[in-house]
Amino acid sequence: MSEQITDVVACNKQAIIEALKPHGIVKVVVEYYGGGDSGGTEDVRLELDNGETVYPPDVSVIYAEARSRYNLETRSFEVETVSKKEKPLATALDELAMHLVESHHAGWKNNDGGRGSVVFDVNSNEINVEHEEYYTESNSYSYSY
Secondary structure (H helix, E strand, O other): OOHHHHHHHHHHHHHHHHHHHHHOEEEEEEEEEEEOOEEEEEEEEEEEOOOOEEOOOOOEEEEEEEEEEEEOOOOEEEEEEEEEEEEEHHHHHHHHHHHHHHHHOOOOOOOOOEEEEEEEEOOOOEEEEEEEEOOOOOOOOOOOO
8 A cells, every 4th residue: 555545545444443432443344245346244243342232323524535547657656635524433443444445455345255354443443354255266287097
């Protein structure tokens, strides 16, 4: 990830975590699944300190979005603009989780696909991604007599 994209991710992470704190939410687990060229978020769990699961609070966050283009000379994406928009917390959680997965596993939902989870740990101020890729294995044998 470019430094600009890293800054956008850090900004969004902080906005989301700060929005969760006043509601006593200590962990968010975004589970995703896909294959056959489609997929996305399957479930979002928000947990309180006592383990109770709650619905996302009806609050908004200021979410930064980077618009980029592909530079053929450098063979990399370059950020053209960064804009900030107000988004519902639930939307921001989904978008940041999927961005983090796709930034390391582009095309994860193609062919056999994959699944995983993105865990927002409010107390440690960390986001952890666990990803599994599915694939078809093939063994070929040839014999001549």
